[in-house]
Amino acid sequence: AQSVTQLDSQVPVFEEAPVELRCNYSSSVSVYLFWYVQYPNQGLQLLLKYLSGSTLVKGINGFEAEFNKSQTSFHLRKPSVHISDTAEYFCAVVMRGRGKLIFGQGTELSVKP
């Protein structure tokens, strides 16, 4: 079975600082990896996804994530955050072709001026 662990429940950061949100997964088969973002009082939106190929994936709003197979990690990064990036971020994994998405517990990113 797959599982996802987001190592930080809350990450406070100042505006224009870099940020990394950590995600580790476990699975015995090939998986797809996703990051979703949830802004306050809204549904989840896809930020980026890793399917295959290049391990560095670029998403919307300047975010990127790197797939590291040996460390079973998929950390999300942004070199300079904005106030508008304040949201909850969810890492998720799905076994290829199986449909069932497993979410981590979420990381609350709080960007302060």
Added chain:
Amino acid sequence: DAGVIQSPRHEVTEMGQEVTLRCKPISGHDYLFWYRQTMMRGLELLIYFNNNVPIDDSGMPEDRFSAKMPNASFSTLKIQPSEPRDSAVYFCASSFGGATSTDTQYFGPGTRLTVL
């Protein structure tokens, strides 16, 4: 495309009442998912359908919860009778799960349920 549509957006009801949440998935998607989000438990998968057939309902908390998908464009999640601990945001999501699918799920805006 209008995306995944959920109704109502907000529902306030009294304990013991029946609640029905509705979802219209994105046209052409063959998977539909119901999730529940609470502060205590985070985002939980309740049930999902493939081609209108329930595949995994292991996340449905108890018999008071039921879900149906009578056709490819409509699904309901019903709680009867409702209890205060059912208060949460309920999300519906859909995806295309074909042979070359990337399994990206698209979420609706959610229904915020409050049971008094």
